[in-house]
Amino acid sequence: MGGTALQTLPDPPQPALAADAAVELMKQLITLSSGVLALSATFIDRLAPAGLWSVALLLAWLCLIAALIAALETISAIVKSRLEPGYDWSTGRGQKSAQISKYGFVVGIALVAAVGWGSLSRGAVRDSNRSSSNTVYTLSQQAACPARHRDPTPNDPRSSATQPRK
Numbered sequence: 001m002g003g004t005a006l007q008t009l010p011d012p013p014q015p016a017l018a019a020d021a022a023v024e025l026m027k028q029l030i031t032l033s034s035g036v037l038a039l040s041a042t043f044i045d046r047l048a049p050a051g052l053w054s055v056a057l058l059l060a061w062l063c064l065i066a067a068l069i070a071a072l073e074t075i076s077a078i079v080k081s082r083l084e085p086g087y088d089w090s091t092g093r094g095q096k097s098a099q100i101s102k103y104g105f106v107v108g109i110a111l112v113a114a115v116g117w118g119s120l121s122r123g124a125v126r127d128s129n130r131s132s133s134n135t136v137y138t139l140s141q142q143a144a145c146p147a148r149h150r151d152p153t154p155n156d157p158r159s160s161a162t163q164p165r166k
Contacts, residue, residue: 019078019089022098026071029105033064033071040112047119056118060111067104073097 040047040057049057077094081087088094 015088015090019081022089023075023078026074026098026101029071029101030068033067033105033108036109036112037061037064037068040115047115049115049119053115053118056111057115060108060115063104063108063111067101067108070097070101070104074101 040060044057047053047057074089074094074097077087077089077097081089081094
């Protein structure tokens, strides 16, 4: 019973696999950062940030833009490491860019979420059913202002669409 136990050595590091995973992560951060920027800019009127919330939204946008730029810089460092075998992307500029991208994205998302939560908690988020195109008027409202609520009909002489052409 004095046998020796077999020891397995850990697999050697595989920089190519790490670089592939990093490129995929950076592409995802670029896509998500761009999406959050686009959506928050599109729906800024519904968020209606005011005061400190508008500063927080501006900081969120700056963080997301920094994450985008840093992710592109990381991908650039990875490409350089594949072209120049002596260059290690995971140290120096490449490592710093990856960290900036990761933390910039996390802080940017957190700030956008805080702005959304703050706007929601103070009642600034507008109800989408209140838009003028979806408004339903009662008969009494239509009677009070008939010019606003009339439907053009083929027999209505006031309708320019129904005027016969000469």
